[in-house]
Amino acid sequence: MKCVKLSDAHSSTERAVIVNQPQCQSCSVIYPWLKTALCGGCRDEPTSSVKGLNEITETILSRASEHQSTASQHRLNQPPSLNAGLQAANAAQLKAKIATLKKQVKGDTITMEATLFYYPKNGTSAKKAQLLPVLKKFFGSDPAKSLLDQTREELKKAWLESPASNVSGMNTLNFEDVLFGINQSTKSVYHFKPTENHMLGTVDAMFTALKADAKISEADSKERKLTLRVYAYEAQSIVDDDVDFGISSVRRSSTHRSTSQASFKPSTKRKAATSISKATEYTSAFRPRKLASAVRPTPQIAYDQYDFTKITITIDAHGNMDETVSLDEKIEISKNWRGFSEGDKSEDGYLSKGATKFAFMGRVAGAPYAIFQCMPGSGVDELSNRTDLIAELKLLVQGQYFAESFARRAQTYDVRIPDIRWNSCNAFVGTVTDAWLDETSSLVFETFLAAPLLDTANLYTERKFSGSTTAGQSIDVVGSAIDAYAHHVLVDSEGTFLLTDLQGTSSPCSV
Structure with a gap:
């Protein structure tokens, strides 16, 4: 049996592997895990110095008959081979199923694109914040409240981390009580204040209701997209109008680092209007090129x-x-x-x-x-x-x-x-x-x-x-x-x- 395999070997490495395989010295059958010179069947036969060819043949045939039924059952249980036409049909069917699943997943999600606007204290019209829109996908089964709350929080986080909030001094925007708007077209915006109807339903239900009321543009309706505007109001300060306070002196200061954070208390917000605001914006001019308790004088002092x-x-x-x-x-x-x-x-x-x-x-x-x-x-x-x-x-x-x-x-x-x-x-x-x-x-x-x-x-x-x-x-x-x-x-x-x-x-x- 080794001689047959050796004749088919193509390299010295393959020949060495075949030669090193364990082989019964009596029946010449190759056993991968054989540890002795004879296999178990040959060891059980009567000891003889030389076996005849007929005896060896009978031994091999008897062993084959023991496993014939098991081998037949194994072959019968093998799946039938398919021709090329059937394989192509099965592949097409599987591809169609995958496409259907992808379509269902896409149809069950809604893309939200939110842009931040704000109303300054000294203006009556909303201004667009210097901030990129926030994009996020929601499943139709998600609560509508989560979409509105997460949209507001994402914009708040992005605004506070943006340089624009510090440059314009608008880091006091009130994000707790905001107004939402939906772009119906390039010139039309539907404004709404979230109510219990919006909060109790799902994202898909809210989208379907807005779509039925023609509050969503045709393009966004096809793409299952909500183009939102979020309007925040700048918090105002409270100062007594009847009394002015003055600081007469600051005796001593230093430039030690600290975490001083202070702002004025927010008050009521202004209502939106359609007029164009001409209010000025404060910007810092600081561009450097380089960086005691006293008493009245005592009389008659020398x-x-x-x-x-x-x-x-x-x-x-x-x-x-x-x-x-x-x-x-x-x-x-x-x-x-x-x-x-x-x-x-x-x-x-x-x-x-x-x-x-x-x-x-x-x-x-x-x-x-x-x-x-x-x-x-x-x-x-x-x-x-x-x-x-x-x-x-x-x-x-x-x-x-x-x-x-x-x-x-x-x-x-x-x-x-x-x-x-x-x-x-x-x-x-x-x-x-x-x-x-x-x-x-x-x-x-x-x-x-x-x-x-x-x-x-x-x-x-x-x-x-x-x-x-x-x-x-x-x-x-x-x-x-x-x-x-x-x-x-x-x-x-x-x-x-x-x-x-x-x-x-x-x-x-x-x-």
Whole structure:
């Protein structure tokens, strides 16, 4: 049997496989799992040194007869072979079934295409949002409520993640109570407010009902498509119309990172109208090319007079700052303030101290000023003192810039806010030119920051609106406005500027 197979082998590899197959040495039958020289049948026969040809033949025939019936049954149970014509017919039938199933699946789904529109507070007509339409497929058996709710949520998510919401300041759109519209044609839109009839049925039932009422265009009807418009309203702010609040000063701020998020409370929405809105949109002009509790002056204070060089900071409409240097200026500094700097009382020109700075009295042309200098200590020298004070002056100027842009933004959207201003007007950094400084001098360093002294008497109240790492969570009008102002700075500067640790004084009157 091996010889027959070897004669049909085409390569040495095939021959080696055939030669290595186990074969009974008596009957020459090949058994794949044979472990001995003789198969079981040959081992059961009487032992003889040589078998005759007749005996071997009889053995093989007897074994074949044992499996003949089983083999016949196996052959009878084989499927009949098909000719080419029958195979082609079966393939065509299977293809038709698959096409029918695909058609049924397509007919049971409805494609939704939704576009966002919004009504601004200072306009009466809807504007199309700068947002790509949302496409989604729904099964006809899905609840109609799921289609409407998911459409609204998908548009809300896409809008809040889009740059357009930050640029236009429309991140306060109210998506909780929206109006839906269906494009009947290029010029006709059917508007509807979701009711219980829409919410209780299925998507297919709602589509069929709208189609029966001729609310869906012929093209969308054939494609089983809903072309929706979702109208959201911009939330309005609530400010007391009878009282104006002013922020007289913000004593100290820093540029630490925080998660300050603030906005105004939403109020009632406006009804849709067909007129064209001509309302303006606020856009940020910020394009930079580079990046203390005070008291009334105490009478009869002794002063030292110094000559100094003055540095003032100006800022343009795009947030770019420039320095101006003035020579031969004169200033008067409280003479004895250092003797009271260790106490808590404001005496003889000493005003207060913070974590890193002293504040004491000064005068320029008779006008009272608050003078700031860094505290002497480890790592604080003239250079670091000067660098820190110039940074403080720039911060005052930038804070006022964003306060003015915040006011313009509120005016654009017809929102009344308290008057907010930083104590940056007439503030400057000076460096004395004729001083010999020691432990008894009225100046600790040659460089100082001077800001007009604010009177905190009468109706002014000191307040801290946010911390260095804690966002403001105010509930009154003034605090909410400051929180919104801090958020405005972050958005208006395109995420490059953040104000924290905001504190100052407020009064119930315009400033």
